[in-house]
Amino acid sequence: MQTQAALYAEIDLELSWSEADLPERERTKHVHRLHPYLGKFVPQLAEVFLDRYTQPGRFVWDPFAGSGTTLVEANAFGARAGGCDVSAFNCLLTRAKTAEYDPARLLNDVVALAAVEPAPSADVFASPYLESWFSRRALDELLAFGARVKQTAYPELWSVVLSRAARSSRRARHDDLDFPREPVRGEYFCHKHRRVCRPVAEAEKFLRRYVRDAAQRVLEFADVRHAGDAVVLHEDARELDPPEPVDLVLTSPPYPGLIDYHEQHAYAFELLGLDRRDDAEIGRGLDGYREGVAAVLDRARRALRRGGRVVVVVNDRRGLFDGILREAGLVVEDRLLRHVNRRTGRRSGEYFEQILVAVPARRRR
16 A cells, blocks of 8 residues: 555645645636536646646637536636537536626626516426426426526526526435436435435525526626637537647546436436437447547647647546547657545545646657
């Protein structure tokens, strides 16, 4: 067994933070907490690599944009940002996070969304999924809010709020909001609250809370946001070239078999009527994973400017990425290890991530 001293000798301490050094409120600063999202890396990690490998005004690309962490931080850094994702919800979330908001119009939206509206009647159409996962009252409140969203100045932002409230108001156990297996209709012992709980039966309290929170967070981001919109493309990165030459690729590909990025937000796809492309999702299993990620990184590599780099954040427990990078025409310039502070007490054991800094193979000397 490694001693602590030996272990820490291998870790890049600039990339590893304790809970005291980097508390939860900093990991989820401003728009990074507009909506819960599994598998995102902390914004401070993006900040380090932007500072190390690019400059303001250059173009930063993330072909696995996810919840938009790279694009948000690239904009705050002063770089031009672009990314794509096969999940329509991920693209919606990233656009909402990176958008520019006028304070007066935002306030008008907040007031309009707080207006009392008649709830839809019970005969309003809802999919079997929605009927199963939400009480009648919660579903009526969500649908009424969704109708008001269409009349606002910033419907994408409030659609994210609607989704966040739907996540909280499902018939799901409070201690299992990430991937609940089936609706809960009766009392159960809740490990989160350590008492007997009942499933949530309303959505309005969440909608009101999250509207205020979202408005506050986008205004906080406005203080560090640079002019210009991020490029957010709802596309398959295996078939898409970056829209312009790239100075830095900063990305975290899906970990195979760990998270289903469409099913994670199934309630949002149903409620918002978003297009699902589950079959195109890389990482639902090992089948095609290596070839898929290599194809994405190969396209990114071809768009690199001279001196550009590809930075990949992974937990490569299967040892796939040396081969993936070779297939993409890349070689590892630096291999870093970071300790990930635990975000929940129910997870045991130490957790580490690797960061692979790669360059086109022809540059290697």
